[in-house]
Ligand SMILES: Nc1ncnc2c1ncn2[C@@H]1O[C@H](COP(=O)(O)OP(=O)(O)OP(=O)(O)O)[C@@H](O)[C@H]1O
């Protein structure tokens with residue numbers, strides 16, 4: 001009898017329509033004061049957490065500064081390989097651009113202007129998913145979530161503050177990282193290039209549009225995974241199963257993208273944004289006190 | 297009949313399932329404003345779930361609650377503005393200091409500036425945590441955490457206070473401070489308090505009402521003295537006779553109509569009488585039969601006795 005009743009109650013709760021009816025709060029506007037208060041609390045705490053700060057600084061530094069500089073130094077030292085045949089295999093736009101350059105500039109332009117670009121998308125994906133895991137699953141693990149649920153804070157405000165907590169630092173780090181990369185790349189390549197050669201228009205599209213979209217995508221995946229996980233580690237493991245293929249796919253796709261006309265980057269950004277926002281919106285709809293508290 | 301607003305808390309037929317089974321089962325009770333309700337029951341009885349339901353953190357599968365006249369499943373935020381909770385786990389952010397934890401909650405509750413600061417200082421003082429205010433909660437003991445959590449729950453001077461095992465981990469002075477706080481808030485300030493605890497002694501001294509839960513069901517609810525009177529119509533009185541009762545004294549006691557039961561003990565006797573009024577005549581009769589009475593003590597049954605009696609009734 002108990003089992004039967006519990007089965008029907010589960011069905012009833014799974015029914016989204018019933019949920020929406022008794023959630024007047026969902027239609028209310030965001031309470032900016034509350035979101036700001038939550039965000040500043042989480043940021044203050046995160047700044048003191050080595051497990052958050054270190055990856056936030058180290059991963060971008062290695063990928064965005066260390067790696068390109070290494071490549072540039074290597075490229076500068078060796079005699080330039082003959083890229084003629086390689087270029088022939090590349091699709092139109094990029095081959096056209098590169099062929100126009102003097103031979104010794106081709107390798108640097110190819111590597112620093114095109115080939116490392118996909119790496120830039122690893123950074124937002126990794127950082128945003130790590131921060132989202134800390135914020136959504138970590139809060140359960142630290143046992144601070146229940147006392148938050150007992151406060152007069154709307155679910156949506158809480159959710160938005162968590163999303164911003166993961167999104168804003170990610171975008172900041174990606175953009176600052178890119179600025180550092182541009183400086184580093186131009187400096188090491190100066191003797192050969194003799195001009196400022198990054199950022200190109202493709203880069204701008206990649207960094208301004210695609211990187212935030214990818215950050216939101218990683219976040220969206222983590223929001224959904226964290227609903228099921230009880231610890232950050234569990235969320236990262238579950239999430240990794242989705243994030244790693246996504247990273248590989250985005251690296252692959254971006255290499256392809258860069259070979260095409262620049263406007264494809266905008267098209268891709270819109271597609272990624274759309275998928276990411278769908279994921280996040282679904283996460284918000286599921287982020288009810290009842291659901292969250294049932295999984296504490 | 298008081299209106300719903302005079303009742304701070306009302307539950308009617310509240311039921312909540314989890315995939316693992318029923319956690320709260322057809323719970324119905326009313327708690328008037330200004331009372332202290334001791335919510336008792338074994339581990340897993342459903343106490344914490346009841347608090348979550350009352351504060352709108354969980355929604356009932358059937359039945360409904362009213363807190364200060366509002367349905368927490370619909371007006372959860374309005375309810376939570378007026379309630380304060382100390383959860384079983386203190387739930388402080390270890391990466392923040394005690395002060396920062398309090399400040400962020402104050403901000404989330406809309407308290408700002410000097411008012412907030414004064415209130416925080418006052419509460420830190422009250423729970424003897426002023427000196428540790430600037431320290432990270434990471435290094436705090438269980439009791440210190442609980443003190444900060446208590447201060448945090450009181451920031452906005454809530455009308456209803458839910459305390460889930462507030463004294464577990466507290467030293468005797470801390471526990472006493474909490475019990476005094478409960479008494480003061482309820483008696484002098486008219487606050488309503490729900491106290492979940494496994495310490496029956498402390499529940500007994502402060503509770504106006506008691507609820508015993510078992511497997512999510514309400515096994516008993518009411519005023520401890522009324523629940524006791526229903527189970528024990530007689531008052532136990534200890535007679536200090538300076539030693540075991542002599543055969544004459546014992547015979548006299550057994551012969552009295554007012555005495556329902558006699559149990560000789562090492563230095564006196566325990567007798568059951570209909571009420572306090574019977575004590576003087578019992579003493580007079582003992583003295584008349586040659587006994588000496590050095591003192592008497594009424595042993596009224598209280599919350600603790602009721603609790604164990606209810607547990608036995610459940611087991612039977
Ligand atoms: N989120 C949840 N998911 C599944 N089962 C739950 C959940 N919360 C509570 N329960 C179950 O509901 C029952 C009541 O739990 P609750 O925490 O309310 O008990 P309690 O009286 O507070 O116990 P304790 O004295 O140990 O704190 C338990 O059997 C528990 O396992």
Ligand SMILES: [Mg+2]
Nearest residue numbers: 343344384460
């Ligand atoms: Mg409990």
